[in-house]
Amino acid sequence: MFLPEHYEFSCPVKINSGNRALEHLPFELDTLNARKPLIITGKNAAGRGLVDIAIDAFKDSGITIGIFDGVPSSPDLKLIRELYTIYRDRGYDAIIALGGGPVTDAAKVLNIVVSGEPEDLEKGAGHNMIKKPLKPFVMIPTLAGSGYETSRYAFFEGRTYSSHYLMPHLVVIDPRMTTAEDAMTTAGASLITLTHSVEAYVSPEKNPLADSYAFPAIRFVMEHLVNVIRNPRDSNGCLALANAHCFAGCAFSGTAWGIAHTLGKAIGEACNISPGVCMGIILPHGIEMQHSRGGRHISDLLLPLAGSDMYAETAEDLRAQKAIDILLDFQKDLFTISGGVIARTLEGAKVPKEMARDIAKKSVGYGSEIVGMDDFLKIWEHAWEGS
Amino acid sequence: MEDTTIMKDFREVKAGKTGFKKDYITIMLWFVGRAIQAAAAMDETVKKEFAELPDRFTFSLGIMPAGPYMIVGKSKRGIVYYLGWDPEGKDIMLEMKIKNIEAAMLLFTFQESTAVAIARDRLIVDGEVPHACAVIRILDIVEVYLLPKFIAKLAVKRYPAEHHGNKFSRRVMFYIRTVLGV
Structure with a gap:
């Protein structure tokens, strides 16, 4: 077996996959010390009823959940600022990205902002420029992803962000969410x-x-x-x-x-x-x-x-x-x-x-x-x- | 101040309640709790398992985040009692909690055995792991008594080749004790 002379590897991602995996969300959020999550997603996932399935997973938890289902195919800075205001003013303490591609990029970038200040967005661009852990971030993938969802990368407005702090703390892969579209x-x-x-x-x-x-x-x-x-x-x-x-x-x-x-x-x-x-x-x-x-x-x-x-x-x-x-x-x-x-x-x-x-x-x-x-x-x- | 341009796509909801599933699990836990009491009086293996647990050992099995629960305890004289559904004020040495109602439904509709549910990390245990192992072995035996063989085979790790629960008369007696709580 090959052992390199030197390597670095960091993967903070917990994966919860399979039948009724979504129902573990309230417990998992609790272990992340989160009580009030904000789900962000796009119109496609909302239209397919995936948001309702995710909300049902919180039954009996007593948790209040925020849902923003208007992430466009190219999210911009204005959207991130507005989501930052909602997150801060309504007291959310975790982000759940439902979907892939632009939804995940927007969620990762939003997490940089809500974990610090809006100015951190500029400072955080580049490789290893995010210096401290971010807020709890959960990813619920569909099959309509970009392939970068779990990765350390976010691509936003022509900038590349690369940090292992951007990787989700938890990925919940539930068969109800992973149906193939086209x-x-x-x-x-x-x-x-x-x-x-x-x-x-x-x-x-x-x-x-x-x-x-x-x-x-x-x-x-x-x-x-x-x-x-x-x-x-x-x-x-x-x-x-x-x-x-x-x-x-x-x-x-x-x-x-x-x-x-x-x-x-x-x-x-x-x-x-x-x-x-x-x-x-x-x-x-x-x-x-x-x-x-x-x-x-x-x-x-x-x-x-x-x-x-x-x-x-x-x-x-x-x-x-x-x-x-x-x-x-x-x-x-x-x-x-x-x-x-x-x-x-x-x-x-x-x-x-x-x-x-x-x-x-x-x-x-x-x-x-x-x-x-x-x-x-x-x-x-x-x-x-x-x- | 919130910008209104994205508010049309934003809403806030309070998590709902589970209906009949919680009622079903409540009944199942009541029944299993009383069945453990009956098994501890009738079955030699269950008697031995309880004998090796500490004096006044009490455990609960419940569903997160807010129940239902069943509590079973052993008196100083070694007699096992079903202690009801309310953990409040009881000195519980071992708490076993199923992470959510859907996981409990998989377990109590016998789609998953106890061993599989544990392997899939659907339970948390607050207490000594060897005590939890003993409780799971007891639950396996109770399920053999309670359920017809074709269902019990789904629910337990390994269906015993020879067991008192297989005899019809003992099973009838077991049901009578469970229902009457004696």
Whole structure:
């Protein structure tokens, strides 16, 4: 087993998953010394009745709950200021984010503000700039996430916040909340999950604790994503994917950004397409590039990707290439079962080819030290053509 | 001062009350409490379990946050009594609380066995863990007496191959003692 010369890993997240997990909320809030939570969510979750299910979980607790169900797709500073005023004036002492993506980003940013002063929002941007623990923060994920919900990251108004204090104290994964909405949303979050966990597993900052989160995240996505896209009512599969999203956020928070994450995020933002789909397209090519540059641990990847039988029956020197082939085949499967909705090439995702150099310029420098500008352009070329 | 522009999307609610579920659990706890009293008088294994617990040992099993509860205690002479539903003023050595009414429903509708509920962290224990283990073993035996075999198999960790509770006459006697509280 691999032990790095040095590593850091911090994961303060308690996970409560399964049947009637939501009903544990009053007890868990009590252990966090919280008595009056503010639930924040979006119209979609409210419209699907998820807020009512969450409120029902508090029966008999005597707790008063605030609900704000108007988080838009791009929350702004004005909204955070107004939520800060509500939180402060009405005496709330915990935040519950119900949903994913913008809801979680807004909740994390709101937590920075309510745990200090509104000015802390500017000071807290950057890496490890939040210096003290924040207020109790609970996350109730749906499958319509961004893949960053459990992570140490928040993205807000062009700023990136990175601190382990931003990670939720508690994640409650309840099958009533994790029903699949549409193939694209489920695939987007799950491919970010796959990318983050695969890249954590082969990262230069690989460590045993990040591996313990990355491994089941990879297995769950490989075992369940195709089935859930085929049959969105597969509640066990949906629950497994929601768990995978959660684990990958923890693994991703304990390792550096990888090639596919960096490039896929940049393309998604520049072209306004699903970053998850972009990451999924780039992932096999990024791993192949790492392999060709002597990246370590690629052969180990076969075990979580394909399971113990295939790992055992594949010769050691062939395992890395087999892992890459499995990732490529997985992309093809998703493309086929989604009727072409989940693209398997950047060309298919309608990414303009001429943007390559601009995006590469913005991306090179993050994460892996192995890959330079030329490598990025080569990965782009392969991902564009699917070659 | 609150800005009104987002107030249309904001509301505050007071957590509601559970209805029949709480009533059902109250009845079940009353019945199980009296059944423990009956088992302690009739069953050798339960007698031995109580004999090894401290003098005047009293325990409660309840639902968070505000009940219902059942309290069972052992007198100085070693006789086991069901002590009612109100923990107020009782010197309870072991408090076992199920975290919420839904977890209690899973347990008392036999969708989860006691062992599974504990493994899933649905209970908290305030007191000595070995005492809690003894209480759980007693509850398992009581459930074997109370329930038909096909239900009891869901509720207990391992259904005993040979047990007094399997005999019809003893089971009838057990029910009579439980209902009459003797």
